[in-house]
Amino acid sequence: MTQPIDSITVRTILNSQGGRSLEANLRLKDGSFGYGAAARAIIPGRRERDLTDSGRLGSMKDDANIIELESYLKGRSFDSQREFDALFSEDGPFVKVGADIALALSLAYCRANARAAGRSLKDQLVSLSDLESGMPHPIVNIFSGGEHGGYISYQQLMIIPLHDRIHDDVETALQVYGEIEKDVTSRGMVEGYSASSGMLTTSSDLRELFDIIANTIECLGLSGQVQLGTDVAAEHLEQGDGSYRVGNKIMDSDELAAFHRQLLDDYNFYFYEDPFGPDDIESWRALTEYASSKTMIVGDDLFATNVKNIDPGLASGILLKMNQVGTISGTLDAAIAARKEGMRLCVSHRSKETEDTAMADLAVAVGADLIKVGGPRRGDRIAKYNQLIRLAEGNECPPA
Structure with a gap:
C-alpha cells in the first residue's frame, strides 16, 4: 500500500494555443510530490471521454x-496506481469527472509515488507495464491542414527519421524541416504555422506537398533513412451521410478507399493514420489488408486509446493519447492489449499542449515504435524532444 494522500490541488492553466487546460498537484503524507497536466484537442474525436468545461x-x-474529490482523497491510501485510477473508471465513484481532471490527477499520483520510491517517471511507468522499454522514432509534422487550418484536407503531412539514435533522428528532422521551410518560404507559400508547428501553405494540392517532402529527402541523400507519414483525420472529413469531403470533391467510402490506395501505390508511406471515420469498419479492414507490410495503417479516432475498441484486423498500429481515456492505467491497458495483438504503438501529442513531458516518458516506458510530437518549433514541442534526448541516456532506438 502506498503512502496516504495528504493534499491535492487542481487548477486551470494556459495551453499552447492560449486556451484552458487543467493541471493537478498531489502530495503524499511523507512529502512526496507529483504533478500532471492534461493537453486538449482542437476538436476531440467522438469516441473520446468528455473533458471538463474549464473556467477561469x-x-x-x-x-x-x-x-x-479532495474530501474523498485526503488521508486515503491505495494499493496501486490501478486502484487509484479505478476511481475514474466506468464503475468508479468519479466516472463523471472530465478526462482532463482524471488524467492530471493520475499523472500527479504516479509522479508522487515515483518520487517516494526514488524512481524517475519513466521507471515508474515501466514498473506498471509488462512491456519492454525502448526509444521511439519521432514523427515530425511538416505541413498541416484540415482542422488545423490551411487549404489541404489532410491534417498532417509528416516525416519519420529512422536512425539508430534519437539524437540523429532529431538532427535529421531539423535538417529536413529547415530545408523545406526555406524552400516554401522562398516561394511565398508559407502563411503561418499550425498548433502542432506544421507549416500552413497556400497550396491545396496534397500531391504537390508530398512531392516537396519526398524530393527534399532525396536531394539531401536521406532516401531510406527518412520515410513519409500522414494523418488523414477522416472523422473530420465526414459529411454525415457516409461520404467524405477531400478538397473540393465529395467521395463515398469506395472512392476514398481508391484515393488512399493510389497514394499508397505512388508514395512510400511508412505511417498512414485515420484513413476513414471510426464507424467505417469494412473500409478500415480492406485498406489494412491492402497496405504493404512496410506501411502502418494506424487508428487514432478509431480506437481512442480504449482497450474495448481494439481490433487488430482493422489497423496495424494504434495511437496512444492519454487524455482520450483519462488515466495512466487505461493508457497502459490499451498499449499492452495492442502489443499482444502484434500491433505497433505510437504515443501522440494533442494540438493544445502544456509543458508536461509525460508523453515522452510513456513512449519510452512502453517501448513505442513511434512518438508524434509535432514540428520542431515552439517551446511546447521542443520540450518533448528535449525529454526524449534526456531519456536516451541508456536507451537505444528499436530497429525500423
Whole structure:
C-alpha cells in the first residue's frame, strides 16, 4: 500500500494555443510530490471521454467536483496506481469527472509515488507495464491542414527519421524541416504555422506537398533513412451521410478507399493514420489488408486509446493519447492489449499542449515504435524532444 494522500490541488492553466487546460498537484503524507497536466484537442474525436468545461485561470478549489474529490482523497491510501485510477473508471465513484481532471490527477499520483520510491517517471511507468522499454522514432509534422487550418484536407503531412539514435533522428528532422521551410518560404507559400508547428501553405494540392517532402529527402541523400507519414483525420472529413469531403470533391467510402490506395501505390508511406471515420469498419479492414507490410495503417479516432475498441484486423498500429481515456492505467491497458495483438504503438501529442513531458516518458516506458510530437518549433514541442534526448541516456532506438 502506498503512502496516504495528504493534499491535492487542481487548477486551470494556459495551453499552447492560449486556451484552458487543467493541471493537478498531489502530495503524499511523507512529502512526496507529483504533478500532471492534461493537453486538449482542437476538436476531440467522438469516441473520446468528455473533458471538463474549464473556467477561469487559477485554483479550482471552489468547484464542486474538486471539493468532493479532495474530501474523498485526503488521508486515503491505495494499493496501486490501478486502484487509484479505478476511481475514474466506468464503475468508479468519479466516472463523471472530465478526462482532463482524471488524467492530471493520475499523472500527479504516479509522479508522487515515483518520487517516494526514488524512481524517475519513466521507471515508474515501466514498473506498471509488462512491456519492454525502448526509444521511439519521432514523427515530425511538416505541413498541416484540415482542422488545423490551411487549404489541404489532410491534417498532417509528416516525416519519420529512422536512425539508430534519437539524437540523429532529431538532427535529421531539423535538417529536413529547415530545408523545406526555406524552400516554401522562398516561394511565398508559407502563411503561418499550425498548433502542432506544421507549416500552413497556400497550396491545396496534397500531391504537390508530398512531392516537396519526398524530393527534399532525396536531394539531401536521406532516401531510406527518412520515410513519409500522414494523418488523414477522416472523422473530420465526414459529411454525415457516409461520404467524405477531400478538397473540393465529395467521395463515398469506395472512392476514398481508391484515393488512399493510389497514394499508397505512388508514395512510400511508412505511417498512414485515420484513413476513414471510426464507424467505417469494412473500409478500415480492406485498406489494412491492402497496405504493404512496410506501411502502418494506424487508428487514432478509431480506437481512442480504449482497450474495448481494439481490433487488430482493422489497423496495424494504434495511437496512444492519454487524455482520450483519462488515466495512466487505461493508457497502459490499451498499449499492452495492442502489443499482444502484434500491433505497433505510437504515443501522440494533442494540438493544445502544456509543458508536461509525460508523453515522452510513456513512449519510452512502453517501448513505442513511434512518438508524434509535432514540428520542431515552439517551446511546447521542443520540450518533448528535449525529454526524449534526456531519456536516451541508456536507451537505444528499436530497429525500423
